[in-house]
Amino acid sequence: MANSLFEKAQNQMMQGLPFVLYKKPKESYVKGIFQLSATLHSVIDFSESGFVFAPFDTAKKPLLMIPDEVVTEAIQSEKSSLKKNLVRSEHLDSKPFESIVSKAIDSIRSGKLEKVVLSRTKDVPISISIFAIFQRLISSYGSAFCYLWYHPEVGTWLGATPEILLKVRGDVFITMSLAGTQLVSGDDTIPVWGKKEYHEQQVVTDYIEQSLKDGVTDLKIGDLETVRAGHLWHLRTKVSGRFIKEKLGTLIESLHPTPAVCGIPKERAKKFIRENEPYDRMFYTGYLGELNLKNEVDRSANTRNTEQKAYRSVMDATELYVNLRCMKMNGNRATLFVGGGITSDSDPWKEWEETENKSQTLLSVLLD
Ligand SMILES: C=C(O[C@H]1C=CC=C(C(=O)O)[C@@H]1O)C(=O)O
Numbered sequence: 001m002a003n004s005l006f007e008k009a010q011n012q013m014m015q016g017l018p019f020v021l022y023k024k025p026k027e028s029y030v031k032g033i034f035q036l037s038a039t040l041h042s043v044i045d046f047s048e049s050g051f052v053f054a055p056f057d058t059a060k061k062p063l064l065m066i067p068d069e070v071v072t073e074a075i076q077s078e079k080s081s082l083k084k085n086l087v088r089s090e091h092l093d094s095k096p097f098e099s100i101v102s103k104a105i106d107s108i109r110s111g112k113l114e115k116v117v118l119s120r121t122k123d124v125p126i127s128i129s130i131f132a133i134f135q136r137l138i139s140s141y142g143s144a145f146c147y148l149w150y151h152p153e154v155g156t157w158l159g160a161t162p163e164i165l166l167k168v169r170g171d172v173f174i175t176m177s178l179a180g181t182q183l184v185s186g187d188d189t190i191p192v193w194g195k196k197e198y199h200e201q202q203v204v205t206d207y208i209e210q211s212l213k214d215g216v217t218d219l220k221i222g223d224l225e226t227v228r229a230g231h232l233w234h235l236r237t238k239v240s241g242r243f244i245k246e247k248l249g250t251l252i253e254s255l256h257p258t259p260a261v262c263g264i265p266k267e268r269a270k271k272f273i274r275e276n277e278p279y280d281r282m283f284y285t286g287y288l289g290e291l292n293l294k295n296e297v298d299r300s301a302n303t304r305n306t307e308q309k310a311y312r313s314v315m316d317a318t319e320l321y322v323n324l325r326c327m328k329m330n331g332n333r334a335t336l337f338v339g340g341g342i343t344s345d346s347d348p349w350k351e352w353e354e355t356e357n358k359s360q361t362l363l364s365v366l367l368d
Contacts, residue, residue, distance in 0.1 A: 005032050005073040006131045013150055020051050020065055022147040022289075023075065023138045024319065030138065034069040040153050041066055046249035049292040052320065053149055053157075056257060056281040063154065067293065075138055092122065097355070098348035100276045107272065108344045115203050116263035116272050118351070119339025121279055122359050124366060126334050133158055136365035141230055145321040147288065157283055158334075159326030160361055162229035165255060165287045168318040171242045173216075173251065177204040178227075178322075179260045179341050180235035183357045190226050191233050196345035201235040203343075204260045208239050211254045216241040229325075231360045248318065252287075260341070261285035261322060282328065284337035289320040325361040336362050 005021065009032055012019045018035040033051045035041075042061035043052055054062030097120045107113045126133070134148040137160045144160040163178045180197030205221065213219055222238035243251055262285070263269025273281075295317040327334045338355040 016152040018151040020149045032071045033067045036068040052291045053288045054286040056285040094352040101348040101351045104342045114264040116269045122336040156329040161321045161324045163322040165320040174240045177237045182233045200341040205237045216243045218242045292316045
């Protein structure tokens with residue numbers, strides 16, 4: 001447990017002051033960003049420095065946590081809370097979600113949409129503290145970006161996301177196309193993918209390529225890979241390139257929201273989501289992470305000179321993740337958000353099951 005950092009965050013919360021605790025994929029420490037006033041700041045032009053928390057709705061401004069104090073603490077390893085068997089919460093009626101999915105399939109088959117990502121919420125009682133939940137997330141999901149974000153005017157959000165929106169070092173960026181889902185089987189065998197999953201992931205890769213190709217250089221589309229995120233497998237393609245640093249805002253705006261969380265064509269998919277999902281997604285399927293934040297980086301990892309190898313320097317880095325596998329706290333209950341990509345080959349019942357499987361990421365650390 002990162003004890004003193006958690007205590008500091010607890011005190012901060014008691015004083016009604018904003019903070020965020022987070023662990024990047026594969027890192028062995030937790031970072032805390034503490035803002036010393038309760039002001040709600042927004043990103044204006046992406047030249048700011050801090051921790052961004054952006055909603056799905058692009059008409060609303062991304063929020064910014066100012067790094068008045070930044071504290072880093074090593075993670076003391078704790079046993080993973082990942083359950084081998086699926087955690088079943090109370091029985092829920094699948095019919096309302098299935099009927100929205102059927103409506104989307106009709107729209108796709110009639111040619112109005114190519115793909116749309118539909119989601120639903122799941123309300124669960126919570127009997128442990130948010131710090132205990134965060135501790136379980138970081139112990140269980142080493143390869144995810146795990147976070148606990150709090151602002152007195154906005155609320156408390158937690159999550160463990162596998163999806164990078166944008167990672168920038170200097171003028172080099174990487175992003176990814178992540179879509180297609182299967183449950184990890186008992187023996188961990190890599191799954192065989194079907195036409196539906198290949199298609200829904202390819203749509204995301206094509207969109208990223210199209211929306212970036214005129215504004216960046218050295219655009220590279222990587223190989224298709226199968227990657228694991230907790231209980232789930234996904235299809236992923238890494239995309240990289242170079243861009244003009246002053247155009248960071250344009251780059252972010254051309255990526256968000258990708259068809260991994262919205263759909264194609266983008267505006268029609270947004271409209272379908274707005275008119276059919278019976279709630280506001282708020283920060284689910286938005287993005288979050290470091291914006292132009294000072295980070296220590298290894299400058300010379302591939303040099304043969306050992307002295308130089310040890311040379312580290314501080315540079316501004318941007319590292320943003322898509323806000324998936326997340327939840328919002330409401331007193332002693334939490335609202336979990338889960339969704340999935342709908343294409344012409346979707347089956348409403350299977351889409352429901354997929355959202356049930358996705359809810360395992362959080363359920364398995366919430367329930368005893
Ligand atoms: C929208 C979600 O996942 C996205 C990311 C990976 C796989 C997805 C899928 O298979 O549908 C979704 O595009 C979610 O987890 O709520």
